[in-house]
Amino acid sequence: MDAYKKAGVDINAGYKLVDEIKNLSKNSELGAFGGLFPLELGKYKNPVLVSGTDGVGTKLLIAIQAGLNETVGIDLVAMCVNDILAQGAKPLFFLDYLGIGHLDPDNAKKIVAGVVEGVKQAGAKLIGGETAEMPDMYTNGHYDLAGFAVGIADKDKLLNKAALREGDVLLGLGSNGLHSNGFSLVRDILFKQHDYKLADQLPGLDQDLKHELLRPTRIYVKSVLPLVEQGLIGSIAHITGGGLPENVARILPANLAAEFNYGTWPVPPIMNDLQKIGNLSFDDMKHTFNLGLGMVLAVHPENVDQVKAALSEAGEQVYQVGRLVSGFQEVIIRKD
């Protein structure tokens, strides 16, 4: 083992980390060749697995620079499970991949603790993961995180474009700030075009930049999934890279367009600050940031009151932000 350790790979540090993660996740079976998940299929007639993978993007560079690595795991889980929820499926289990230059078990434990917290918020189970120590690949304390989630739905209950109708109401769920998208632009504006520091506080914000930028991505599973299961939701767009235009377009059938009324929901102050500081056009803004909506639900008008009430009850900020209109898959954001 000596030669390998001298070459920069400490297998024992890896084993120690696996033990720590077993404790954190309360899953003593971690560390086998593969994670096991028994399927309980009683309620599914035609079960379909829905699976997604994602990362945290260069939000990680903020966490690394700030030395605040405790919540990027929540972002990681959120990016994956919100995608699964958007299909109408229930997240079952999660695995994480951590690529890192030098394995410091204490720091890795902080990172994975965020994953464990995210998995808990999603009502899922962490059944495996990989920590890859890769000297020379990741330098300057950098690491990358990738996540994989698997969910399940009955085939007939998968959300489906065909269910959408003209006049369906668009409900937006408040985001928790930037979530995990647009960070290369954020970093460019704040730290390359300008010389802001992570300890600076921007106008309208109640905390310094590092904490504002690192607000964890909201996980919508527990509030939205029950409504999906009751058949009250027509379709869901998870608003990530590409913003409202790209992500809402993906749920539209060929004969409908989505019309948003800008001003019917609050845009997070950090985004207004970034627009001013970076001199961004509204076009740049809407294609890069979530504009304050982490998830958009299309709901038949007769279900809107019930859905709004249930979501508010579950702790979401819910806004009636627009409608589906006749069209050709356009996403229109009306500013008048």
Add this chain to the structure above:
Amino acid sequence: MDAYKKAGVDINAGYKLVDEIKNLSKNSELGAFGGLFPLELGKYKNPVLVSGTDGVGTKLLIAIQAGLNETVGIDLVAMCVNDILAQGAKPLFFLDYLGIGHLDPDNAKKIVAGVVEGVKQAGAKLIGGETAEMPDMYTNGHYDLAGFAVGIADKDKLLNKAALREGDVLLGLGSNGLHSNGFSLVRDILFKQHDYKLADQLPGLDQDLKHELLRPTRIYVKSVLPLVEQGLIGSIAHITGGGLPENVARILPANLAAEFNYGTWPVPPIMNDLQKIGNLSFDDMKHTFNLGLGMVLAVHPENVDQVKAALSEAGEQVYQVGRLVSGFQEVIIRKD
């Protein structure tokens, strides 16, 4: 989009890549919020999902330096699906995560083509993936690849330590060279301690270093899974980081040890070269490299002939390398 592109993220390059991957994988549904996989459960009484995640490690740095990125995707799939096979499960589907500093769609297409090839060799389906363009995280043309595979088995058919008995025969399946482990040590020996070039050819090798080092990890699914399904295999160890000692120990029950007779299988010439050049002890060797065995199967004596014949027929190099003996989970490699 202009501001985001100037900040180093080209969303349109990403969309172009998704289209390329759709073509390569012949899966036109890629690009939805989550990948779908309908479960056909007819043959499973108590289905258990088996899931694993892994990466390629710093073998990637060799591929990047050599400009040969076509086969690391095979390594990626192999690392994941061989783990799933080791549990006795059938790989169903795969997702990949590619983190990259600057997205060059042509190069990314080469990388993903390897993933598609690996998934084909495993008899699985590529149902999703993520390409994350992360300027400043990955520099010097670096990228990282993580993979995620899900398989299925009937609960009663999962391979199980309890099935192993004293006297069971250990069959080793020939590896295709180094596979995807030990590369930080390989790079240390060849390129830091010494000044070898990727175009050099070492003694006993029939190709230059870059091609030798990049031989893709062998995928054992199609040859081994049918034997698992026939109940002919007691247990399987996938030989990865930690070598025979760590990986074979994981399949042993508390009352058995594994005894290997060194010399009953060929060690790949590259490993002998590395031992000499790096002045490695046998202890370093056995804990770092697979020593020529990519997979070790424990088989009841009465099934050995049938299993050997079937594996040879399927194109594997099969060696009878040892036995299970009474003991305490030790892995002994006898050199006398």
